[in-house]
Amino acid sequence: MQKFTTLTAIAAPLPLANVDTDKIIPARFLKTIKRTGLGKNLFNAMRYNEDGSEKPDFVLNQEPYRKAEVLIAGENFGCGSSREHAPWALLDFGIRCVIAPDFADIFHNNCFKNGILPIKLPAEQVEKLMADARLGGNARITVDLEKEEIVRPNGERIGFKIDPFRRHCLLNGLDDIGLTMQRAGAIDSYEAKLRETQPWR
Amino acid sequence: MVQSAKPRTLFDKIWDAHVVDRMEDGTCLIYIDRHLVHEVTSPQAFEGLRATGRKVRRPDLTTAVADHNIPTSDRRKGIAEEESRIQVETLEENVKAFGVPYIPILDVRQGIVHIIGPELGLSQPGMTIVCGDSHTSTHGALGALAFGIGTSEVEHVLATQTLLQRPAKNMRISVEGTLPFGCSGKDMILAIIARIGTAGGTGHVIEYAGEAVRALDMAGRMTVCNMTIEAGARAGLVAPDETTFAYVKGRPHAPSAANWDKAVAYWRTLPSDPGATYDKEVVLKAAEIVPMVTWGTSPEDALPVTERVPDPAATADEKRRAAMQRMVEYMGLTPGQKLSEVTIDKVFIGSCTNGRIEDLRAAAAVAKGRKVADGVYAMVVPGSGLVKKQAEEEGIDRILIEAGFDWREPGCSMCLGMNPDKLKPGERCASTSNRNFEGRQGPGGRTHLVSPAMAAAAAVTGRLADVRELG
Ligand code: SF4
Numbered sequence: 001m002q003k004f005t006t007l008t009a010i011a012a013p014l015p016l017a018n019v020d021t022d023k024i025i026p027a028r029f030l031k032t033i034k035r036t037g038l039g040k041n042l043f044n045a046m047r048y049n050e051d052g053s054e055k056p057d058f059v060l061n062q063e064p065y066r067k068a069e070v071l072i073a074g075e076n077f078g079c080g081s082s083r084e085h086a087p088w089a090l091l092d093f094g095i096r097c098v099i100a101p102d103f104a105d106i107f108h109n110n111c112f113k114n115g116i117l118p119i120k121l122p123a124e125q126v127e128k129l130m131a132d133a134r135l136g137g138n139a140r141i142t143v144d145l146e147k148e149e150i151v152r153p154n155g156e157r158i159g160f161k162i163d164p165f166r167r168h169c170l171l172n173g174l175d176d177i178g179l180t181m182q183r184a185g186a187i188d189s190y191e192a193k194l195r196e197t198q199p200w201r
Numbered sequence: 202m203v204q205s206a207k208p209r210t211l212f213d214k215i216w217d218a219h220v221v222d223r224m225e226d227g228t229c230l231i232y233i234d235r236h237l238v239h240e241v242t243s244p245q246a247f248e249g250l251r252a253t254g255r256k257v258r259r260p261d262l263t264t265a266v267a268d269h270n271i272p273t274s275d276r277r278k279g280i281a282e283e284e285s286r287i288q289v290e291t292l293e294e295n296v297k298a299f300g301v302p303y304i305p306i307l308d309v310r311q312g313i314v315h316i317i318g319p320e321l322g323l324s325q326p327g328m329t330i331v332c333g334d335s336h337t338s339t340h341g342a343l344g345a346l347a348f349g350i351g352t353s354e355v356e357h358v359l360a361t362q363t364l365l366q367r368p369a370k371n372m373r374i375s376v377e378g379t380l381p382f383g384c385s386g387k388d389m390i391l392a393i394i395a396r397i398g399t400a401g402g403t404g405h406v407i408e409y410a411g412e413a414v415r416a417l418d419m420a421g422r423m424t425v426c427n428m429t430i431e432a433g434a435r436a437g438l439v440a441p442d443e444t445t446f447a448y449v450k451g452r453p454h455a456p457s458a459a460n461w462d463k464a465v466a467y468w469r470t471l472p473s474d475p476g477a478t479y480d481k482e483v484v485l486k487a488a489e490i491v492p493m494v495t496w497g498t499s500p501e502d503a504l505p506v507t508e509r510v511p512d513p514a515a516t517a518d519e520k521r522r523a524a525m526q527r528m529v530e531y532m533g534l535t536p537g538q539k540l541s542e543v544t545i546d547k548v549f550i551g552s553c554t555n556g557r558i559e560d561l562r563a564a565a566a567v568a569k570g571r572k573v574a575d576g577v578y579a580m581v582v583p584g585s586g587l588v589k590k591q592a593e594e595e596g597i598d599r600i601l602i603e604a605g606f607d608w609r610e611p612g613c614s615m616c617l618g619m620n621p622d623k624l625k626p627g628e629r630c631a632s633t634s635n636r637n638f639e640g641r642q643g644p645g646g647r648t649h650l651v652s653p654a655m656a657a658a659a660a661v662t663g664r665l666a667d668v669r670e671l672g
Binding site for chain 1: 221222224226228230232234241242244245248249253255258269270282284285287288291325328333334335337349350351352353354356357360361362363365367399400403404433434435456460461463464467499520524617618619626636638639640641644645
């Protein structure tokens with residue numbers, strides 16, 4: 001997994017609530033057996049016309065947002081299915097950080113497993129960043145996971161909090177499976193106890 | 202170790218019984234009793250195992266089946282769509298290479314993963330059950346902690362039979378009284394989501410309680426737990442009781458002989474202790490529930506079928522007004538229009554929400570002796586091969602076919618439009634599935650979520666009719 005330490009980048013504003021995983025990546029693009037290549041279908045219905053041409057008014061079809069690495073979004077971002085294709089599509093497009101008032105649980109979880117930093121902030125602060133994002137190319141924002149703060153283009157700092165374990169994994173690019181396998185002893189003894197006490201399980 | 206005397210909820214009990222290890226910050230390594238695997242969210246997980254030289258730790262606790270992509274026409278001819286075929290073939294190669302039990306497409310037990318888990322007795326009370334699919338919440342109806350996971354977690358469970366999780370908060374939704382005539386578990390859960398919103402349960406596990414929930418059969422409980430994810434919670438629970446035990450008993454993977462008694466004795470200890478506290482409580486009166494239908498593109502935009510399409514202009518909140526405007530436009534509705542007069546093009550009866558035998562019986566009861574309205578295409582997709590077989594034994598297929606319904610092979614089908622069953626742009630569908638998102642059933646398609654009885658009523662009237670009018 002790619003590490004996440006700090007990022008200074010263009011942020012794209014997407015001021016919609018309840019952006020669901022079908023919007024992020026419609027089901028018909030889930031037929032891949034790879035993790036990569038989904039970026040071109042990110043936000044497919046919002047981004048393209050039926051004939052495949054781009055919708056010019058969609059934010060990610062505009063300069064400089066084609067190069068956005070941060071997404072500023074509305075409430076309940078990522079609701080819907082458990083498809084990890086949603087973070088894969090964001091990542092493949094180049095998004096490394098999503099900032100929203102809140103996220104759907106599974107999507108939130110899936111972001112951390114793929115090196116994307118999802119940041120929950122109070123709505124007023126998301127609004128400020130949304131305004132910054134609307135400024136376009138000259139208004140880069142900095143996301144510093146080490147210090148747990150965002151630096152706005154005007155220099156104002158906004159703090160955020162990330163679960164310590166997840167922060168540690170993201171900062172170091174650590175793979176959960178490797179960490180868990182170090183606890184194989186505990187899993188073995190759990191299974192041994194289970195065979196005795198709950199043989200039907 | 203002596204358990205603390207603090208009264209615990211059903212969720213607390215299942216959680217405590219599965220903690221393998223606890224980190225300093227409260228994250229727990231929890232043991233997984235059942236892992237269900239399907240073709241869409243697993244290829245990258247197996248790819249990960251291969252790349253790191255890891256094995257599947259407990260193939261015996263894992264079951265794989267293909268459901269999302271497969272055609273609902275005759276499968277003996279194979280899968281025509283190349284990408285879908287590749288996904289199914291990849292699953293078949295992976296289960297072989299890693300020794301995972303697999304239910305082949307032509308096996309009568311094949312079906313939607315959340316239908317077959319309970320049906321085969323793989324899902325049992327007190328278990329932790331996961332699958333790379335958000336509607337894993339369905340299995341919570343048995344009193345199991347069941348939730349959807351992403352592909353990285355699928356890989357984690359395959360490799361370690363555990364997951365890293367933080368405990369959820371407890372929420373209880375009680376539905377008091379008796380559900381009125383014409384209402385089912387589907388109407389109950391739509392009413393709940395309309396009340397608490399699609400983020401209402403975020404961060405919580407929802408325990409459904411109250412007389413009306415207790416009175417539901419297992420199919421109804423599964424429908425309610427299924428759509429818990431649409432209420433923002435990853436898992437729903439119904440305390441196991443006699444209805445649950447009677448359902449599990451005798452199923453192929455259910456405990457048998459002496460183990461059965463041991464298991465039931467344990468399952469009886471699971472219901473929440475008196476005095477257990479919840480972080481959030483919601484109470485609904487069953488008597489106030491009316492057959493529900495969604496009008497918008499989020500499951501929370503549901504109303505009694507007796508209502509009218511809401512008017513965005515009458516909404517004070519600016520953001521909500523804009524969202525409503527967009528939804529009304531996408532759905533091609535007129536504010537103030539009576540919902541029961543909205544005409545439909547297609548009907549879809551099936552999915553892990555409403556693809557069980559009880560659902561097909563409810564649809565057939567309405568369709569019996571009637572005809573699908575002119576210009577309407579209505580399809581029935583049983584949730585599994587066993588559901589289909591039972592329906593055929595009961596003659597339900599004949600009632601539906603005579604009424605003009607298309608009787609299909611089991612799978613996810615038009616619930617998500619990954620196979621050829623899709624809506625065309627602008628087409629309007631009364632659907633027993635769980636998501637009415639834009640484009641969910643095909644690009645530009647318009648979905649109204651309803652119960653199986655309401656879907657059948659829509660099929661025979663050609664509009665979102667109130668099933669109670671049909672008697
Ligand atoms: S029936 Fe629909 S919701 Fe259920 S598993 Fe299949 S696609 Fe998902």
